[in-house]
C-alpha cells in the first residue's frame with residue numbers, strides 16, 4: 001500500500017507558484033522577441049500565473065487531494081510541453097522548462113509520475129507544434145539566457161532546501177523509531193530485542209576477556225492474580241514499580257530489559273556471590289514497596305541467576321537462568337536461586 005500524504009497540495013502549491021512564475025520570465029522574453037500574438041501571451045500568462053492557484057483549489061477541494069494533486073502534476077507537464085513549440089523550440093528555455101517539469105514529478109514522490117507525464121507532454125508539443133507550424137528558432141540570445149537564470153538558480157535552490165528539510169525530518173523520525181524499538185513503552189527498560197542484542201555482545205566480551213557477567217531473570221509471583229484482583233491498570237503500576245526498583249536497587253553497569261509480560265532480565269557485571277547479594281536486595285526492596293491509594297496491593301518476585309556459560313551462546317545462558325527461576329518458583333516463590341553446576 002502506498003502512503004498518500006494529505007499535505008501534498010500545500011507542499012506543491014508554493015513550488016508551483018514559484019516554478020511557474022519564474023518560467024514566465026524566459027517565456028515572456030522569447031514571446032516578445034517573436035512578436036507573439038495575444039493568444040500565445042494569454043496562454044503563457046494564464047498557465048504561469050492563474051493555474052498554480054486553480055490547481056491548489058482543485059486539490060484541496062477534492063475528496064482525494066493526493067489523486068487531484070497527481071493529476072495537477074500531469075497538467076503541469078502538458079503546459080510545459082505546450083510552451084516548447086510556442087517559443088519555437090528555443091533551446092535553453094525549452095530544455096530548462098522540460099527538465100524542471102520532469103524533476104518536479106520525480107521530487108513529488110509519486111511513483112513513476114514523470115513517466116506518466118510523458119505522453120501528455122509530447123501530445124501538447126505536437127498539438128501546439130501543429131498550431132504554430134512547427135516554427136523553429138533554436139538559438140538563445142543573451143537576454144533569454146539571463147531570463148532562464150532565476151528559474152535555474154532559485155527554483156533549484158528552493159527544491160534542494162525543501163529536500164534537505166525532508167531528509168532531516170526522515171532522519172529524526174528514523175531515530176525516534178529506533179528509540180521506540182529499543183525501549184519497552186510501559187517500563188522504559190530495554191525491549192526484548194534490544195536487550196538480547198546487548199546480552200549477546202556481553203557474552204562475547206565475557207568469553208573473550210573473562211570478565212564476570214551474571215544473568216538475572218525476574219518473574220513476578222502470581223501476577224495474574226494481581227491483575228484479576230486489582231485490575232490491569234494496577235498490574236501496570238506493579239510492572240513500572242518493579243522496573244524502577246531494578247534501576248534504583250541494582251548496581252551501575254546493569255543492562256535491564258523486559259522480556260515480555262511479567263518477565264524481566266538483567267545483565268550484571270558481577271561474580272556469582274555479589275550478584276546473589278544484589279538479587280536479594282532487589283527481592284527485599286520489592287517486598288517493601290507500597291502503592292499509594294491501593295491498600296492491600298503488594299507483590300513479590302522470584303529470581304533465577306546464571307553465570308555466563310563458557311563457550312555457550314545466549315540460548316544456553318537463558319536456559320540456565322530459566323532453570324534457576326523454575327526452581328525458585330517451585331521452591332515456594334519469593335526467592336533467588338542460582339545455577340546448580342552439574
Ligand SMILES: Nc1nc2c(ncn2[C@@H]2O[C@H](COP(=O)(O)OP(=O)(O)OP(=O)(O)O)[C@@H](O)[C@H]2O)c(=O)[nH]1
Pocket residue numbers: 186219220221222223224225227231232233234235236239260261262329
Ligand atoms: N497488567 C498487565 N498484565 C500483563 C501484561 N503483560 C502480561 N500480563 C499478564 O501477566 C500475567 C502473567 O501470568 P502468568 O504467566 O500466568 O504468571 P503468574 O500469574 O505471575 O504466575 P507465576 O509466574 O507462576 O507466579 C497474565 O495474566 C497476563 O495477562 C501487561 O503489560 N500489563
